[in-house]
Amino acid sequence: MKFKKAYLILLIIPLLSFTMAHKYYLSLTQIEYRSELKSVQITINVFMDDIEEALNKDYKINLQLTTKNELKNNDEYFIKYLNKKLHFKIDDISKKFNYIGKEYDGDLVYFYLEIEDINTLNSIEITNKILTTHFPDQQNLIKSKVKKKHKTILLDAKNDKGLLKF
Incomplete structure (x- = not known):
């Protein structure tokens, strides 16, 4: 009898862990320097529901992403x-990025950005x-790729700035 109870508990605990919602908050920013184009190309992916919630709160709007009621000027x-x-410094000089566009893929939003006229890049x-x-x-x-070198850093609310040297 004790064996059956122990077996049942060992079976139920893992099942409960799958039913309890645990939310992860993670974005990925990929940076690649394309020397032949003299540009830094940036792709950012974030969870759609998170970015939608943040913008709705910050700007008092209702984006309704991927619905027929989605804001046209989103x-x-x-x-x-x-x-x-989001801010960038290339070789200690602040640089503005161009917003190229976005696309939706499942529950992710991909943003495409570019910093132009970058002749060399050391950091x-x-x-x-x-x-x-x-x-x-x-x-x-x-995650970055510059001159065939790959560098990665993880930023968060307490440490939101990082330096990548190549």
Whole structure:
């Protein structure tokens, strides 16, 4: 009888762990320097529901992403948000990025950015505060490829700035 109870408990505990919702807050920013184009190309992916919640709260809007009622001018809000939360320095010089666009893929939003007229690149300083205001557990993973060198850093609400040297 004791064996059956112990077996039942060992069976139920793992099942309960799958039914309890545990939310992870993670974005991925990929940075690649394309010397032949003299540009830094940036792709950011975030969970759609998280970015939607943050923008809805910050700008008092209702984006309704991927629905027929989606705001037609949502790129304005994405651009404003990204300019507020994301900053780059290339070789100690602040650089503005161009917003190329976005696309939806499942429960993710991909943002495409570019920094032009970069002749050489020895370091990138990045400040990434995406979603950290609304989600204190948010982590922003930065992966880069410059001159065949790969570097990675993990930023969060307490440490939102990182330096990549090549």
